[in-house]
Amino acid sequence: MKPYDHNPVVEMRNIEKHFGPVIALNDVSFDIRPGECHCLLGDNGAGKSTFIKTMAGVHKPTKGEILFEGRQMNFDSPRDAMEAGIATVYQDLAMIPLMSVTRNFWMGREPIKRVGPFKFMDFKTANEVTMEEMRKLGINLRSPDQAVGTLSGGERQTVAIARAVHFGAKVLILDEPTSALGVRQTANVLSTIDKVRKTGIGIVFITHNVRHALAVGDRFTVLNRGKTLGTAQRGHITPEELQDMMAGGQEMVALEGSLGGTV
Amino acid sequence: MSSTDAAVDERIKETSKLRKALIRPELGAIVGTIAVFAFFIIFAGDSGMFNAQGVLNWSTVSAQFMIIAVGACMLMIAGEFDLSVGSMIGFAGMSIALISVTLQWPIWVAILLTFALCTAVGALNGIIVVRTGLPSFIVTLAFLFILRGFTIFFPQLIERRTIIGGISERAEGDWLAPLFGGKIGNGLFNWLAEMELIGVFTRGNRMGEPIVDGIPMLIVWAIGLMIVAHIVLTRTQFGNWIFASGGDAQAARYVGVPVNRVKIQMFMFTAFCACVFATCQVMEFGSAGADRGLLKEFEAIIAVVIGGALLTGGYGSVVGAALGALIFGVVQQGLFFAGVESSLFRVFLGVILLFAVILNTYIRRIITGER
Numbered sequence: 323m324k325p326y327d328h329n330p331v332v333e334m335r336n337i338e339k340h341f342g343p344v345i346a347l348n349d350v351s352f353d354i355r356p357g358e359c360h361c362l363l364g365d366n367g368a369g370k371s372t373f374i375k376t377m378a379g380v381h382k383p384t385k386g387e388i389l390f391e392g393r394q395m396n397f398d399s400p401r402d403a404m405e406a407g408i409a410t411v412y413q414d415l416a417m418i419p420l421m422s423v424t425r426n427f428w429m430g431r432e433p434i435k436r437v438g439p440f441k442f443m444d445f446k447t448a449n450e451v452t453m454e455e456m457r458k459l460g461i462n463l464r465s466p467d468q469a470v471g472t473l474s475g476g477e478r479q480t481v482a483i484a485r486a487v488h489f490g491a492k493v494l495i496l497d498e499p500t501s502a503l504g505v506r507q508t509a510n511v512l513s514t515i516d517k518v519r520k521t522g523i524g525i526v527f528i529t530h531n532v533r534h535a536l537a538v539g540d541r542f543t544v545l546n547r548g549k550t551l552g553t554a555q556r557g558h559i560t561p562e563e564l565q566d567m568m569a570g571g572q573e574m575v576a577l578e579g580s581l582g583g584t585v
Numbered sequence: 586m587s588s589t590d591a592a593v594d595e596r597i598k599e600t601s602k603l604r605k606a607l608i609r610p611e612l613g614a615i616v617g618t619i620a621v622f623a624f625f626i627i628f629a630g631d632s633g634m635f636n637a638q639g640v641l642n643w644s645t646v647s648a649q650f651m652i653i654a655v656g657a658c659m660l661m662i663a664g665e666f667d668l669s670v671g672s673m674i675g676f677a678g679m680s681i682a683l684i685s686v687t688l689q690w691p692i693w694v695a696i697l698l699t700f701a702l703c704t705a706v707g708a709l710n711g712i713i714v715v716r717t718g719l720p721s722f723i724v725t726l727a728f729l730f731i732l733r734g735f736t737i738f739f740p741q742l743i744e745r746r747t748i749i750g751g752i753s754e755r756a757e758g759d760w761l762a763p764l765f766g767g768k769i770g771n772g773l774f775n776w777l778a779e780m781e782l783i784g785v786f787t788r789g790n791r792m793g794e795p796i797v798d799g800i801p802m803l804i805v806w807a808i809g810l811m812i813v814a815h816i817v818l819t820r821t822q823f824g825n826w827i828f829a830s831g832g833d834a835q836a837a838r839y840v841g842v843p844v845n846r847v848k849i850q851m852f853m854f855t856a857f858c859a860c861v862f863a864t865c866q867v868m869e870f871g872s873a874g875a876d877r878g879l880l881k882e883f884e885a886i887i888a889v890v891i892g893g894a895l896l897t898g899g900y901g902s903v904v905g906a907a908l909g910a911l912i913f914g915v916v917q918q919g920l921f922f923a924g925v926e927s928s929l930f931r932v933f934l935g936v937i938l939l940f941a942v943i944l945n946t947y948i949r950r951i952i953t954g955e956r
Contacts, residue, residue: 416833416835418836418899419832419952420832420949421828421829425825425829428825429836429840429842430829430840430841431840432822442821
């Protein structure tokens with residue numbers, strides 16, 4: 323089934339966001355369907371972060387509307403967006419390195435086991451589910467007790483993604499998940515994105531690396547200086563065109579010439 | 586998909602058992618406890634340190650350390666300090682004395698009011714810290730002076746002295762006082778004495794009674810607090826929130842952990858522990874002094890650090906902190922039994938603190954994979 327047979331899970335229409343005199347987003351429209359990976363590209367300062375924070379309920383748009391499964395939504399906090407099914411994996415991951423994988427995975431939503439009048443955390447269930455969810459995404463943990471700090475960058479991304487998936491995310495926003503990773507780790511994260519997409523979750527993949535975007539993306543939207551430069555479908559755009567759009571055309575052509583087309 | 590195609594990084598060495606044991610927070614404290622006991626069994630074994638009376642002596646001192654260390658440990662794991670613990674001990678004791686002796690109110694009222702007052706001050710500490718975002722070091726340092734000042738000011742103003750006695754008389758027949766000043770297990774110790782397993786007084790008006798006639802409630806409180814705190818920390822949802830709040834408050838807030846509430850509650854718990862300490866002490870001595878509890882905040886923090894907790898929060902163990910307190914009690918009293926100048930205890934404190942912090946930093950590097 324093609325993603326385009328579905329209605330969008332989240333639709334952002336004509337979003338504007340002003341911070342005082344600064345117009346961070348100007349008339350941005352964007353939608354995400356179940357089971358697709360929609361890449362949001364843009365150079366530093368293009369407004370990517372502001373845009374996803376608006377989607378995740380951190381910022382309120384100055385103008386424009388957000389539709390979630392066809393209904394108009396007004397998220398007051400990231401918690402609201404999370405409850406609705408929009409999960410965000412931020413660059414800094416929101417993982418606590420000193421705590422075990424299980425403790426991180428369940429943080430804030432710990433499973434409870436009652437013994438008489440007392441409520442305990444159900445570590446047996448918690449550990450099993452954590453191991454199972456990680457295995458589904460292709461990572462065999464040595465032990466659910468190991469501290470997150472001992473995991474590699476890619477594995478940490480996977481824990482964060484597995485957590486979002488387990489708690490019923492319908493849309494997963496990944497904020498530059500590959501920017502700090504090496505080649506091998508990047509490949510792992512990209513394959514994780516592919517696995518998650520196949521389960522019917524819509525993925526918003528933010529990156530400034532065109533090759534990473536093209537490896538997994540179904541659609542590509544480019545942001546530049548707070549505006550969308552259009553959305554393209556897979557196969558209808560070349561890496562060069564994407565690169566040019568991101569960098570804002572003219573200067574990049576000149577630069578690329580001087581660098582001998584290696585960028 | 587089978588689990589066999591999952592990526593296993595061949596460069597990650599199989600962690601040895603030793604290394605795994607090393608990253609348990611309590612390890613340093615366990616080794617320290619064994620070393621300290623071994624040392625004193627060799628050098629003070631025949632001094633009476635390990636007969637019934639000697640054991641009671643150092644266990645009581647250890648229990649004192651333990652009560653405040655448990656509170657300080659929970660708070661430190663939640664990412665904060667409380668430097669006002671020592672002043673709080675003096676303040677709580679004086680509060681009980683003033684309410685019961687000066688105002689002549691029943692002692693149980695004095696104890697309950699004091700507990701309410703102390704936990705309220707703890708909550709105030711916490712609220713100021715989370716609202717202003719100031720380091721708890723500064724906020725509680727202010728309360729160190731504020732509370733100590735009041736502890737000296739009020740008795741001088743009202744009674745024209747800084748030591749108030751007469752609490753034992755007031756405590757007689759009270760229903761709540763024995764919970765802090767009483768002893769349990771009298772029957773057991775009488776039986777042990779009859780079996781000639783422990784000594785009895787051979788002279789004086791208590792002739793024939795066992796030298797040790799029960800376990801002070803202070804020790805019961807110490808062990809009880811340790812067990813409850815350990816279970817809460819390691820086995821409950823709230824415990825996970827405590828670790829999360831101290832590990833990375835922002836990350837915890839992202840996923841809906843009520844970080845501010847957790848921190849305030851831990852400040853209250855620390856104040857509660859200081860109040861337990863003070864109440865037991867007042868009941869034992871029968872008096873309250875304005876200088877009680879001096880430097881206790883630092884001793885509590887040192888015990889916690891020896892127990893493997895990180896000063897930066899998010900990592901530690903109540904059992905470790907309790908062992909740290911045991912090390913303290915044994916060394917402080919052991920030096921006395923061994924006939925060593927007691928001022929050397931401070932030297933020991935400083936040295937062991939340095940070692941503990943260095944060890945903890947190393948352990949943290951192992952856990953977080955920093956190089």
